[in-house]
Amino acid sequence: MFRRVLGKTLGFVGYTVQYGCIAHCxxxxxxxFVVCSGPSMEPTIVNHDIxxxxxxxxxxxxxxxxxxxxxxxxxxxxxxxxxxxxxxEGDKVCTSAPSDVFKSHTYVPKGHVWLEGDNLRNxxxxxxxxxxxxxxxxxxxxxKSSMAILSTIQRCExxxxxxxxxxxxQSLDNILSSSPFCCVVMSxxxxxxxxxxxxxxxx
Amino acid sequence: xAQQASAGRRYLRAFVSGFFxxxxxxxxxxxxxxxxxxxxGASMQPFLNPEGGSECxxxxxxxxxxxxxxxxxxxxxxxxxxxxxxxxxxxxxxxxEGDFIRTLGYxxxxxxxxxxxxxxxGDHHGHxxxxxxFGPVSVGLLHGRAxxxxxxxxxxxxxxxxxxxxxxxxxxxEEEG
Numbered sequence: 001m002f003r004r005v006l007g008k009t010l011g012f013v014g015y016t017v018q019y020g021c022i023a024h025c026x027x028x029x030x031x032x033f034v035v036c037s038g039p040s041m042e043p044t045i046v047n048h049d050i051x052x053x054x055x056x057x058x059x060x061x062x063x064x065x066x067x068x069x070x071x072x073x074x075x076x077x078x079x080x081x082x083x084x085x086x087x088x089e090g091d092k093v094c095t096s097a098p099s100d101v102f103k104s105h106t107y108v109p110k111g112h113v114w115l116e117g118d119n120l121r122n123x124x125x126x127x128x129x130x131x132x133x134x135x136x137x138x139x140x141x142x143x144k145s146s147m148a149i150l151s152t153i154q155r156c157e158x159x160x161x162x163x164x165x166x167x168x169x170q171s172l173d174n175i176l177s178s179s180p181f182c183c184v185v186m187s188x189x190x191x192x193x194x195x196x197x198x199x200x201x202x203x
Numbered sequence: 204x205a206q207q208a209s210a211g212r213r214y215l216r217a218f219v220s221g222f223f224x225x226x227x228x229x230x231x232x233x234x235x236x237x238x239x240x241x242x243x244g245a246s247m248q249p250f251l252n253p254e255g256g257s258e259c260x261x262x263x264x265x266x267x268x269x270x271x272x273x274x275x276x277x278x279x280x281x282x283x284x285x286x287x288x289x290x291x292x293x294x295x296x297x298x299x300e301g302d303f304i305r306t307l308g309y310x311x312x313x314x315x316x317x318x319x320x321x322x323x324x325g326d327h328h329g330h331x332x333x334x335x336x337f338g339p340v341s342v343g344l345l346h347g348r349a350x351x352x353x354x355x356x357x358x359x360x361x362x363x364x365x366x367x368x369x370x371x372x373x374x375x376x377e378e379e380g
Contacts, residue, residue: 029230075318132341133344
């Protein structure tokens with residue numbers, strides 16, 4: 001009797017450890033769902049959008065200009081920020097506000113990236129705290145889901161001084177709105193809320 | 204013949220299930236709890252790699268104790284290099300956020316460390332690429348805290364936090380130092 005209970009307990013603990021480890025590997029090396037809050041990435045990502053961030057391109061150093069990334073905030077490692085990569089190492093970027101008459105430029109140092117929000121008026125980003133190290137990037141945002149519409153976020157081709165916001169909503173909704181994917185996203189919400197937060201923008 | 208095939212299948216199944224247990228468990232332990240790393244280079248002499256040359260120390264990095272990004276002054280930590288994201292560097296923490304630090308060859312003589320950053324230096328001044336060349340480092344780059352030297356066996360020991368003399372944070376009144 002006692003032996004059977006002990007064996008069952010041990011088996012349960014073993015399965016818990018195994019599935020916990022598999023979950024850790026999935027979140028660390030494949031991707032995770034994140035709820036974004038804050039206005040800094042409007043209109044691409046609005047408040048309370050759920051996005052999927054994939055980890056492999058960060059581990060393989062495949063982050064490119066125009067990608068939207070989730071990174072640790074350089075001033076508070078427990079907070080995450082969601083921004084668009086404007087410049088990689090060695091690029092010349094514009095550091096002044098869009099309304100300024102005199103533009104100032106700087107070069108991104110080695111091993112760093114330049115991040116800016118799409119909502120340039122209302123975003124705390126590299127223009128206020130400078131370039132951030134590449135190793136703070138946690139993942140690349142590749143899917144977003146808002147109000148049962150799944151849209152792929154496409155890499156913005158023409159970034160630079162013009163900084164157009166181009167989100168191309170490929171209408172996948174006729175393919176996917178009938179699929180159970182959105183329900184999956186909603187149920188994964190609970191896991192994702194631990195790693196949410198865009199930088200709360202101070203005007 | 205049929206018996207042999209079924210035995211082969213049983214071995215294959217055992218191998219696959221063992222593989223699916225061993226790999227995630229190993230990865231999780233290395234990511235969350237402890238990591239073993241070889242120290243290369245002369246930047247932490249004389250504490251690590253005292254001989255130099257081909258002898259390399261192996262240290263145990265405790266990753267569980269830095270899960271909330273809490274370190275003390277004097278700890279030896281490993282940090283993702285801000286210059287090269289593929290590389291990790293091992294240095295000693297000299298100052299935490301808010302401290303005033305006297306720098307050794309940085310562009311400013313005295314630096315106040317901003318929030319969410321720390322100041323790291325190698326023990327071997329002049330042979331170390333540290334905060335004196337790239338400034339304060341964000342705490343988010345922290346990778347682990349070196350807790351034990353495990354190789355060579357003759358120097359097996361626990362690593363205690365210790366600041367080099369005269370390298371603590373400055374109080375506001377003795378800033379002349």
